[in-house]
Amino acid sequence: MKSNCYCVIMAGGIGTRFWPKSRQSCPKQFLDILGTGRSFLRHTFDRFANIVPIENFIVVTNRRYFDLVKEHIPELKDSQILCEPIGRNTAPCIAYAAYSLLRDNPDAEMIVTPSDHLILNEKEFRRVVESSLEFVASRNALMTIGIQPTRPETGYGYIQKSNSEEVCKVKCFTEKPSLEMAEAFIECGEFLWNSGIFIWKVRDIVAAFEEHLPEHASLFGSIVDKLGTDDEKAAIEGVFSACRPISVDYGIMERAENVYVHCGDFGWSDVGTWGSVYQQSRKDRYANALSGDYTNVYNTRNSLISIPKEKVAVVSGLKDYIVVDTPDVLLICPKSEEHSIKSFIEDVKYETGDKYI
Amino acid sequence: MKSNCYCVIMAGGIGTRFWPKSRQSCPKQFLDILGTGRSFLRHTFDRFANIVPIENFIVVTNRRYFDLVKEHIPELKDSQILCEPIGRNTAPCIAYAAYSLLRDNPDAEMIVTPSDHLILNEKEFRRVVESSLEFVASRNALMTIGIQPTRPETGYGYIQKSNSEEVCKVKCFTEKPSLEMAEAFIECGEFLWNSGIFIWKVRDIVAAFEEHLPEHASLFGSIVDKLGTDDEKAAIEGVFSACRPISVDYGIMERAENVYVHCGDFGWSDVGTWGSVYQQSRKDRYANALSGDYTNVYNTRNSLISIPKEKVAVVSGLKDYIVVDTPDVLLICPKSEEHSIKSFIEDVKYETGDKYI
Numbered sequence: 001m002k003s004n005c006y007c008v009i010m011a012g013g014i015g016t017r018f019w020p021k022s023r024q025s026c027p028k029q030f031l032d033i034l035g036t037g038r039s040f041l042r043h044t045f046d047r048f049a050n051i052v053p054i055e056n057f058i059v060v061t062n063r064r065y066f067d068l069v070k071e072h073i074p075e076l077k078d079s080q081i082l083c084e085p086i087g088r089n090t091a092p093c094i095a096y097a098a099y100s101l102l103r104d105n106p107d108a109e110m111i112v113t114p115s116d117h118l119i120l121n122e123k124e125f126r127r128v129v130e131s132s133l134e135f136v137a138s139r140n141a142l143m144t145i146g147i148q149p150t151r152p153e154t155g156y157g158y159i160q161k162s163n164s165e166e167v168c169k170v171k172c173f174t175e176k177p178s179l180e181m182a183e184a185f186i187e188c189g190e191f192l193w194n195s196g197i198f199i200w201k202v203r204d205i206v207a208a209f210e211e212h213l214p215e216h217a218s219l220f221g222s223i224v225d226k227l228g229t230d231d232e233k234a235a236i237e238g239v240f241s242a243c244r245p246i247s248v249d250y251g252i253m254e255r256a257e258n259v260y261v262h263c264g265d266f267g268w269s270d271v272g273t274w275g276s277v278y279q280q281s282r283k284d285r286y287a288n289a290l291s292g293d294y295t296n297v298y299n300t301r302n303s304l305i306s307i308p309k310e311k312v313a314v315v316s317g318l319k320d321y322i323v324v325d326t327p328d329v330l331l332i333c334p335k336s337e338e339h340s341i342k343s344f345i346e347d348v349k350y351e352t353g354d355k356y357i
Numbered sequence: 358m359k360s361n362c363y364c365v366i367m368a369g370g371i372g373t374r375f376w377p378k379s380r381q382s383c384p385k386q387f388l389d390i391l392g393t394g395r396s397f398l399r400h401t402f403d404r405f406a407n408i409v410p411i412e413n414f415i416v417v418t419n420r421r422y423f424d425l426v427k428e429h430i431p432e433l434k435d436s437q438i439l440c441e442p443i444g445r446n447t448a449p450c451i452a453y454a455a456y457s458l459l460r461d462n463p464d465a466e467m468i469v470t471p472s473d474h475l476i477l478n479e480k481e482f483r484r485v486v487e488s489s490l491e492f493v494a495s496r497n498a499l500m501t502i503g504i505q506p507t508r509p510e511t512g513y514g515y516i517q518k519s520n521s522e523e524v525c526k527v528k529c530f531t532e533k534p535s536l537e538m539a540e541a542f543i544e545c546g547e548f549l550w551n552s553g554i555f556i557w558k559v560r561d562i563v564a565a566f567e568e569h570l571p572e573h574a575s576l577f578g579s580i581v582d583k584l585g586t587d588d589e590k591a592a593i594e595g596v597f598s599a600c601r602p603i604s605v606d607y608g609i610m611e612r613a614e615n616v617y618v619h620c621g622d623f624g625w626s627d628v629g630t631w632g633s634v635y636q637q638s639r640k641d642r643y644a645n646a647l648s649g650d651y652t653n654v655y656n657t658r659n660s661l662i663s664i665p666k667e668k669v670a671v672v673s674g675l676k677d678y679i680v681v682d683t684p685d686v687l688l689i690c691p692k693s694e695e696h697s698i699k700s701f702i703e704d705v706k707y708e709t710g711d712k713y714i
Contacts, residue, residue: 020669294713296704298697307687312377312713314701316690317678323689330664330682332689333673340655344671347653356651356669 006108007048008097011061011115012084019345020329029115030068033277035291040116041072060093085237088245099220100227101202112198120267128264132199141260143199146192148265152182157194159261170259212255219243274322274338278304329356363465364405365454368418368472369441376702377686386472387425390634392648397473398429417450442594445602456577457584458559466490469555477624485621489556498617500556503549505622509539514551516618527616569612576600631679631695635661686713
């Protein structure tokens, strides 16, 4: 257990890709979409609870999810939940946590992690994280964890390694490539998926903000003495409304010189689409991923069918479909049309406002 | 208004063909499957309320539906609702009503009607019924109303006319023919669909029971003095448990000599399948029959989609499907597989008992 190390969980997302299961009022990180018995957020907490002490967790989330975070991780004290008044992408989120730690423990190490990913081999994951912590302890290094890719996925960001060592400098980042490019990346062997998990010292990420995102650095730097006091809420409100939304990848990682990647291979998925939920789910012998206590399928193949427990479903004659039923919304859609969910949501929003979103 | 004429509505059915919309606890006659604003039973009552006075209605139903009948036709007095302890097909149902009338008004005329059919042209229907009533008033005749067929339907019974008059003797009855036979029937022009609506004098149907179903006649005859008294319930219990289940078509109409048919053409359907609900429903421009306030379809054709009001549905990429969603059961099934609903129900029953049936 690393008592000088902190784990910052980013849990402010308002994903609609899992609509109608995810809603603005209860986004993906609070759901157990894979039916494991625990939410993504809880899994993330449990995964790191072997690495850092409970009092060293910080969850950064949107203000509206404060109660949900407490419900999923009752171990946290209120002061361990940092509330963003408004989502401003990952750089301000990370700055909020980093400047809070700067005040409490400027020598600390810091892990930053998304709250809604899947990791299968937790033992190997822990090894990679601990080895990264050791690496950054003795250097000014911004470490990102890269994933050995298994297919030419076009929905992920890619990291090009500078050599074949397990830990090495990053040559460059590429956001969501075309299929041809992704295929070339896999072929070439120098590319990893960007997991969005970062490891660094508080001091070093603050220095990186000062160099590459000076506006953000000065906004957050100016309120350090208010963090942890009664004035925090008002101060943060001002900073977030003033600061530009930007991702830490674009704002810092792609610009900094001291960026390293630790190559990991521990069964990772960002579970970003219903298709990836389907991939990660247990299937019946006709390759259907079924949930619900009484979901009966006939002449149905390669489909994901998610039904509330206790509800009966009889589904006949579907191939390659997604069926997601909730008490107030039913979605039936070919897997190949999953990208249309966004526009379905727009139509529903146009008709009924935010009620079903 | 024919004050000597009674209307007997048979409303004891426990149809499961409209599962999951119809349930044992609320079968088809109590539903508004076509979204007209009134249940089938209420439509039936309203249709005949122009022909016979309200106090001349009798609804025969299963005991468990007594309250539902009162709810749908609050105009009825309790004594106008005859409760079967157990379903025994149409002959015992009709005998119960006929022997009850025999005691009250042996000279009465009597219309017998199913409670769950659709009739579009009520004016023409009324003309046919009133003309039939006139016909049977002066003769010992058992009249059935036949429907000019419009397609070689294999799910209906057929009646062969003995000539081309609007009212004529019946040559023979044929239950659900094969497709080839149904096509030949339509071709030949002598055949009508059997609507299950009968018109006769009480005296004449009682005589027919005595001749063709003497066991039933003697069972019901033996309790006439108990009908309408406090002993009715126990007496009927005994009679129903003793009497053989049989349809009036098979038990009387196919055997009697004095059977006539009145040929009608007034937009009739027994609405016996989801397919016929689809046929009778208003369609959108892609031939979808949609219900629910927020049912959004994309790339979907020729489908029936029934969603609870207030629930959002997004349905993409279905052709020729039935989707019926209810709070506790969801059915998705190709139209061509509708006949399998019975076996789906068996499977659900095997898994969960009667809860969802």
